[in-house]
Amino acid sequence: MANATEQKPAPRFVRADGPDKVTGSGRYVADMSLTGMLHAKFRYAGVAHATIDKIDTSAAETIPGVVSVLTAADVPDVIYSPVVPDRRLFAQDVVRFEGEIIAAVAATTPEIAQQAVDAIVFEYTERPVVDDLEAAMAPDAPLVHEDWESYAVTGDTPRDRNVATFSSIAKGDADAGMAEADMVVKGRYVADGCHAAPIEPRGVLAQWEGTKVTIWTSTQVPFDARNGVCETLGLASNHVRIIVPHLGGGFGGKCGFHFEAHIAALARDARRPVKLVFSREEEFIAPDRRRESMIVDLETGLRSDGTIVARRGWVAVENGAYTADAAFFPQLAAMHVAGPYKMDNVKIDASLVYTNRQPSGSVRAPTAPQACWACESHTDELARALDMDPVEFRKKNAIDTGDTGAVGQVYDEIGMQECIEAATSAIDYGKDLPENEAIGVAIGWWPSFPGPSGAFVRLDADGLGQIVTGAQECGTGAVMTLRQLAADELGMDPEDFQIIYQDTGVGPYDTGATGSQTLLNNGRAVVDAAQQIAEQLRVHAAEQLEAAAGDIVLVDGAAHVAGSPDRSIPIPALAEVAAEGEQLLGKGSGTPPAYPDIPGMNCVGDQGVAAWAAPQFSCHAVHVRLDPDTGVTRVLNVSCAHDSGTIINPIAAHGQVEGGVMMGIGQALTEGTQYSDDGRQLNAALLEYKLQTFADLPTITTAFIQTPTTEAGPRGAKGLAEAPNVPTAAAIANGIAKLVGQPVRKLPMTAERVWEASQ
Amino acid sequence: MSDPTFTIATSVDDALAALANGARPIAGGSDLFVGARQGKAPLPESIIAIDRLAELATIEATSAGTRIGAMVNHATLMTDPTVVADFTAIADAAALVGSPATRNVGTIGGNVMNGSPAMDTGAPLVVLGATAHLQSQNGSRNVTLDELWIGPSRTSAAPDELCIGLDIPARPERSGSAYVRLEYRRAMEIAVVGAAAHVALDDSGNLAEVSVALTAVAPTILAVDGLDSLVGQSVDDSTLASVAERASEVATPISDLRASDAYRRHTVGVMARRAVDAAARRAQGEQIAVPVNRALGIGASA
């Protein structure tokens, strides 16, 4: 069993971007304007699947005020995308989803640009729309990409026709296990796709100086954006500079490279700065980052003593028309339908399936909320079949320190069982409730993603600090926490540091605000850089205080000789001396924590997410009330427990859990993309795509199980941005199922679907 | 195309003159402008703003009852003592509109004249027997709401007629009203379905008057007929079941993104039953705070 370590008192400091954001003084891309700037609009296909017969821009080009009109013919013919390169900047020959860009216009006003876009003649012949995941996998299904066999693919993943990638988990012998079982429970769970829906519709502004371009853009991943521009426009990496002013949220929707190259190409052609600002509708339809729809079939063999003997699973994950970063989703989804449980015999097959709809991409904990919802709904069905309390079932079957999971990874020190205990006891699970109320419980897990990252730290002559990092802040507060890490290493105050960030021309490489990795990786880099300065300070102080450098401690803004606090010198005084010679400059990256081995794993199509470094665990217990006459569910109270390792900034950590829970409630109850039969989004607007509001906010309490973790981030932190989004919908589902008498089986569990299930 | 014009009226006469010249009135703009931005209809060429006409923003006793000025906003309707005490269903409805910002901007005149079948103050006004007071340079008239609304977003008012206010007859003794709405979330919601009820009780506590109107289940707000047989009955389960059944029966809902017709037909009955129940309890003197949706947890939303 892991030990829950004492929580340190919360350090309280104002996050550096907070005042800007709440007072409105913060600048976003849409607020920017440059001399001579033009405005961009895109012409979208507007049809889900068609052969292009003609694109005629001549009428658009003659409209006064129109400066540039670009199509596929005007940019290098580059097929891009990580893992499965299958798309171009502009459609060529075939359009494969309604939001595909066929042309881009730059004009003196947004209205003229729109007029020009409307004047572009686009003639096409419709093709059959592929929009059903199961039908798409049939041998005679129409193909989304007829030339799929010609696409270069990196990594080892089986592909077939509309199946872009495939992964399986196989351990033991699922057939034999099933034959041994005392009972077998089966279920199908179908989740709609949904959206990240950040409050800021994205903006991109590009300006060329000679052969170099600067692009201000609302991206979560500046270096990915830069690489995308370089790849598609054939530019050298040091000729492209990506700067992100404030980012108005992302939730994964702004990961990946999106529209930066289109705008850079327009600006180069027009020889003037060009700005794009999306409407809300475009924010829904165009980006290749929405949460994937999914079908999950599960079959579990049980022994009558309440243990799991075998599991079979079949998962279809929607890829959409092009492969953004969804290539690894099947493996991730397979891990989540296996869940954090002990089981010896497992066979799960998961496919990423092309459709003629918007591409899927990493939205906060990709695949996990849906797959966890399926797995955990199924888990409650297992408990019901055994006539066992679902929490007891989880305590019996969930992994604990030292256990082996579904892929054969052996888990060191983990807090899974403690999370179950903490979340359920805080909500008083088992207490008497009114007739229409219930508490549903679900557990979840999520990997940490070690990776390369860099940062500079410097102290200027006055002793004030500057952190220069390639990291990106998407609202999680992780970048803000870097000040705390640097300050702690140097015995200084977080307020003594400013951060220069989200600028590829200035900061060293970082993966960006993705994969909950900022604190884990960039935190390590900042600590490394700050330690170098600490060492410099110790050497200076040792000289001044006539002591050994090893005896100097940095605390309360000064260097002291250990054991004699009166022999001290303030850090600014040391900084002043250093400024005259070798400056106080640290450059850090550190060594990423190692991925664990998984002996005996037998997975096909490994995309690197079967063995999880520093895995995070969670349990949510949700008190719901159901209006049985209408099917409307209200979430009253959510009790969360998370093992995300050491919590470094508790204010930010609680914020992550609360936000994740709200997003989870939305996915559980009201958020789902609806499509017409011809593959178009029907609710691409905030009136019909129902996000949760503050008025819907339940009581949320969080316990952090701070399991000591060695192969993790600074001080044993594992990261926390995605984990809280994993089990909420599942826990709500289990509360509803108790009241309805059976699972709803469709996500979101809208009022109407709940009402139907209870009929 | 001539340049669009935007004029601010400083008097009702000003406004009427502008309307006679082809201008469209704008009150809070929360339907007109938002609709234009969504591409429902382009902005009118000529707009006359009536939001500074203080004389249209009052709630006053008249010989026949009460006049709620067209410019009274939802934030006022949900808290005004007269509205809360005597026309409680209107306060219930106003309290559910959009967000605090929407309620401070949106007006009852705009809500009524916009004529959406999903408008929230519509069903309460119908059950309370309100008429719209319209005025043009040629004179004024009162029209029943049934005459006013002729289709989705269509009214029988002439383009040069300004809605001055809504006239509501005095409330009978031992009466109460309520409005409930089915909502999937607790703010920024549009009625999936809704129902208003007005109930007056006789000395023995049985129904003396009962009227019910429905939101978002027909091309316009729908008054439920055929409830006369309930007069004289007590407000018990079987009476409420008849209300629900009748409401579901007369509804002609559509299927759209928000709900299927079958689900709407079912839930509008549930809403009607709950509205009558709450109205009757208020008629008996029970204090049910505005809005009923929050007080009683309609749609599990307490």
Ligand SMILES: Cc1cc2nc3c(=O)[nH]c(=O)nc-3n(C[C@H](O)[C@H](O)[C@H](O)COP(=O)(O)OP(=O)(O)OC[C@H]3O[C@@H](n4cnc5c(N)ncnc54)[C@H](O)[C@@H]3O)c2cc1C
């Ligand atoms: C975010 C949001 C949420 C909303 N939520 C709700 C809701 O929950 N429930 C609901 O019912 N509505 C809702 N609405 C719609 C709208 O706010 C209301 O209908 C509001 O009452 C309209 O009033 P207004 O003063 O803004 O109307 P305006 O937009 O100014 O006018 C609406 C129409 O009425 C005409 N008009 C206005 N005043 C007069 C007058 N005195 N005489 C003649 N014609 C007139 C205008 O010409 C226009 O055609 C919402 C709107 C938004 C933007």
